[in-house]
Amino acid sequence: MMKQGEQHHVRNLTGSTNDLEKYAQEVLKEMIREGIPPTPSNFDAYFDKLLDGKPAAFRKRILKLLELEDGGEDNHHGVLEQYLKDAFGNVKKFLQHINLLYKNLRHLEHMLEKRLLETEAVADKDSLMTLLDVLKKDVQTMNKIIKKEAGELKERYESTSELVLEVQDYAIHEERYGVYKKNYLLTKMRKEEKLIAEFGHESTLMMVRASDKILSQITRPKVRHLILRTVARLLLKTSRRSDVVAHYEDETFAILMRHTSLDSAKQAAMRLKDLVGNTNFFVGDREVVLDVDIGIARISLDRSSEQTVICALHGLDIAYQQGDVCGICPHDK
Structure with missing residues (x-):
């Protein structure tokens, strides 16, 4: 069973819907009278045009109903554009992290070279030198792999950057001002x-x-x-x-x-x-x-x-x- 508030809301919605139906018929009649083809685009424009001349209370009821509609295709494009820009930002940050990792590995390699030079002063150093040589080769191998991956990521980044710039040329929304x-x-x-x-x-x-x-x-x-x-x-x-x-x-x-x-x-x-x-x-x-x-x-x-x-x-x-x-x-x- 509906509560009193729910019944009142349904009555208001039903009344507004009836107003909308009558108003839509009025818009259509006016368009036919003026010889304007009732295409969706023309109907939308005339719907707004005639609404300007209606009482404030009536406009408020109709606009409240229209707020329930979907934002439309252009708004959808705007959301997609924002998603694309956000994705571009994420790719850029990811590459920055990879670049930092690469720099750290280079630092590690230089540090190992320094330590190898220091071990030359040690008398009994065969086992230590062997261990350090193996470690250095492992690090160099990792460095080559990371360097290769970083190069590929850089190419993808540049390609993505060019794509985003092209998309921005076709973008329809000015995000600074909405x-x-x-x-x-x-x-x-x-x-x-x-x-x-x-x-x-x-x-x-x-x-x-x-x-x-x-x-x-x-x-x-x-x-x-x-x-x-x-x-x-x-x-x-x-x-x-x-x-x-x-x-x-x-x-x-x-x-x-x-x-x-x-x-x-x-x-x-x-x-x-x-x-x-x-x-x-x-x-x-x-x-x-x-x-x-x-x-x-x-x-x-x-x-x-x-x-x-x-x-x-x-x-x-x-x-x-x-x-x-x-x-x-x-x-x-």
């Missing part, structure tokens, strides 16, 4: 351009840079990293599940916002600005209020992905110079 890498962002942008060409929807790129006014006051690398890590965390907090949050370069991050118009991107920029403006921390006795500059550009078929990035960066510079919440690429106004 977001995606630049190469993954550009790949996703090119795919989005193909989808826009096929289905005609709108998508937007947002570039976000930690304020130079704030960073210029910080000289300690660890504190600068903390600031950038905080910016990345806030971007993840304000983004939708279908968005791609990535570290572009230096102090600049990017968000690919699928199925998002320029007007919707402006509203998102305002929410982000408010959130960032309410974030502060202390550096010594001095309070620092976080700030960012934001630029946005439409994903356009009339230019390449790289040109769209440049366009959004131009908007970012405009926001910085004019003190606006966000700057829009001049070509997209």
Whole structure:
């Protein structure tokens, strides 16, 4: 028999599930009404897009259900990348231990040679010399074996090192900030351009840079990293599940916002600005209020992905110079 608390939990879960079913039907109807093909990728983007307009209590119930889902393929790749890096670290440590053992054996061999020279001053030394000769041969044999093994391990280490470097070139996660890498962002942008060409929807790129006014006051690398890590965390907090949050370069991050118009991107920029403006921390006795500059550009078929990035960066510079919440690429106004 269920306890009262368990019955209450089941009722809540059932109610949320019913809400989810009704909402999923609403999303599907809206996509059909706007002529958007109900592919899994498009459905995911529209699911997040329409959820923004729902009451806070409803969003909370739906998001709580979604938390029960698996993290997805990209998160799985991220875990595999971390496993590979950890394995590489273990191989490196293992080789270091082998190298230390080899050095110790070399030291032992030199010590035996020294002792052999010392025994030459002994009058009755035949048996001792025989014993030391045998011991030296044994050590030399061991030394050759260890040296051979160390050479093979070194080759394996170098091969593994090259493999890891190649994997890192294809890695999609930026572990320093917990977001995606630049190469993954550009790949996703090119795919989005193909989808826009096929289905005609709108998508937007947002570039976000930690304020130079704030960073210029910080000289300690660890504190600068903390600031950038905080910016990345806030971007993840304000983004939708279908968005791609990535570290572009230096102090600049990017968000690919699928199925998002320029007007919707402006509203998102305002929410982000408010959130960032309410974030502060202390550096010594001095309070620092976080700030960012934001630029946005439409994903356009009339230019390449790289040109769209440049366009959004131009908007970012405009926001910085004019003190606006966000700057829009001049070509997209």
